[in-house]
Amino acid sequence: MNAPRAESHLLPEVRTRTAPDALLDALRQRFVSQFSTALVIREQHGRDESALSAPPPEAVVFAQSTQDVSDAVKLAAQYQVPVIPFGIGSSLEGHLLAVQGGISIDVSRMNQVLSIHAEDLTVTVQPGVTRKALNEAVKSTGLFFPIDPGADATLGGMSATRASGTNAVRYGTMRENVLALEVVTAQGEVIRTGTRAKKSSAGYDLTRLMVGSEGTLGVITEVTVKLYPLPEAVMAATCSFGSVADAVNATIQIIQMGVPIARCELLDANTVRIVNNYAKLTLPEQAMLLMEFHGSPAGVQEQVDTVQSIASDFGGKTFEWAATPEERTRLWTARHNAYFAAIQSRPGCRAISTDTCVPISRLADALLDCVSEANASGIPYFLVGHVGDGNFHMGYLIDPNSPTERDTAEQLNTQLVQRALQLGGTCTGEHGVGLHKIDFLVEEAGIGAIAMMRTIKKALDPDNIMNPGKIFLL
């Protein structure tokens, strides 16, 4: 996060709408010490984990309540100035960049767990609660919240980007796990979507319209999600393969057999090496699946036997076990740190991360050619994947000051996305569209579906003040 920032040439047309002094004065008066125009604060709120950059927002409001968010939006709306919700800054797609100017609304102080309904397997939180804080808060109930995008992201941000991660193959994504939301609309009104009932046919699914809307339709101020009983037994293992192809083909068969595996992650040999260096591990430097199994002791054993047998058919070695909770944590921490390990492996670099997801049978087709192309390009990269879902990430580690490297990486990314789309997949499995995939989304969804999205956006946010410039251009 201290890597040098380069000017991006990827940003869409910027139509900066300057916040007038009258607005800044009104915000200062309303929010006093919860308001800042200090450059360092603005810069912190004007960037994320992507390689994109833009001038920072003109001010930051530190909201502490739904009322704060509503008041900030109402004031901004008066002057038709953009508002950009900010959780913890872990976006990989430029969601937080003030590409059209505007005010950042930081919800990280809205970090209360509001109500744990252990008896219903639900919990309601403010949007600034992170997934780790949530799991800490519910630990004593014997329940857990499985969605794990790697970063300790906020529940608000995870909802807004329809996040998922390592556990999604078993437990689904934010799409499946958000039951209800409170949202501040573009008019500053507070609405509620959904209820705590497990299912409902009550009108339009506004909850799922908001989940994945990337702050462009409203600011999420409360999130109700499902919890799950902690599994009686948990086992984690690594399995090394002679090639990425073997690991991928084993994964395809595991999923086709319906094994309820909880995590099934791929690292290529190069990425294992990076992770070993960073985390002082001694994992065999071969293509590897990191797996986790949840269930009853007997159920877990059944899954393990099935998966070991499939892996062996593809030349996979005998599983190496991470038997204790501490060893498991070490292993998954290493996996989650792959991104940071990769960044450190090339000092000063930035990562351009891909995020395609394809139907499981097409995973080998989608992935193997990308690896060949990356190797041929000479750009350093890492490869990790939630392969049980058909989702993987190539991270091209570019010198941000080298236009050539950036162009090459973008070219690789374009080939990779177009291949995924041809195979019936999506340009983004879990990171969102943000600034970087606007054109790919048109290719994927078609102009008719994009027109429908834009019609909805214009109807709900006629002045285009909610995180403008993301998902599509108006």
Next chain:
Amino acid sequence: MNAPRAESHLLPEVRTRTAPDALLDALRQRFVSQFSTALVIREQHGRDESALSAPPPEAVVFAQSTQDVSDAVKLAAQYQVPVIPFGIGSSLEGHLLAVQGGISIDVSRMNQVLSIHAEDLTVTVQPGVTRKALNEAVKSTGLFFPIDPGADATLGGMSATRASGTNAVRYGTMRENVLALEVVTAQGEVIRTGTRAKKSSAGYDLTRLMVGSEGTLGVITEVTVKLYPLPEAVMAATCSFGSVADAVNATIQIIQMGVPIARCELLDANTVRIVNNYAKLTLPEQAMLLMEFHGSPAGVQEQVDTVQSIASDFGGKTFEWAATPEERTRLWTARHNAYFAAIQSRPGCRAISTDTCVPISRLADALLDCVSEANASGIPYFLVGHVGDGNFHMGYLIDPNSPTERDTAEQLNTQLVQRALQLGGTCTGEHGVGLHKIDFLVEEAGIGAIAMMRTIKKALDPDNIMNPGKIFLL
């Protein structure tokens, strides 16, 4: 379905928009033998399984392709005449009634299974394919489609109402199981939403906006859904309890323990009696759970042991097994026929069916008072429930010619819904809003959320021609 029809006093304000001769002529010319204005055909398309009635649509188009649907919508749009999609007519909420006049678009001839991707666990069908036809088509692949609302509904209709049913407790609802759609918009344009990838963060979730939109935003012309490997072992059992309360409390604990039960259905003693009479069964005439367990043989045995132990704690008897596939089919057919059995138990009656769903811990609170109130009212009723999801149905069996009985049933329904809403639940778990729950939806969602739904509707269908008068009034 041959029960006498009574004039309803429940219909919202009718603003009939008469189809001009020019439109009828143009449709006749375009669709020839696929077009009918015969009264008997129109009447078949102007009613459903609800107790509601309205004058029939003015004409019926039998669409055989997406192009047919598109052309019919475009012609209707020219004259601002409503279109009402029709699958098989199994709605329970008046979705098919031409309350503002218009043309019925019957998609039952669009009944092709377009592509089975067994290797990806997905299938794409035309909207007129029924769930039984779909399962027949995929039988040889070793996969199945689990969503089972009882009626042999079409996939188009199930998508439009966000249907679920007996298997939802394990496999989710149409919300979780539809991957992608093709939709004809209010302008007659054809759009695609979603892909066959298992997850995606690519823009607004139009798929889930359409799922549950009850034909008010577009006509669904293609549906891609998930399939699941047929479980290695399936066991079905019934368990009798001394009271509904005991059966419900056992269910609550089964769910709280995280048992991955595939079906968990409640019938009260009275409904068991009705089912016994209709299906010539000899089930013990007590409150009863009908359960099904899916998994490996060992996994199923574990679930059975856990559930039997919980049931015994609440006075449940030893399970009665439906061991063979034939016995299982007989049992579930009897369950699915509970509605028809109940209708026949009071000749000439119509059923007013409730559909609330509450957080699981509140199920006893939601259900038991309703039973007392129904008993006190003297109106015959049946009680079935997908209780594992907190969803249950009271069916009040009224004489359609008795305004008193109808008023009493509506009063019972109102009390039941308001209780569910107070308990954090929803007015409709799976039937949809249709004509009958418009006011309840306002109570549940609040005027802010309803305003957002209406804004979306008006933006996408400015002339309000797509199944108008359902979900909300404009």
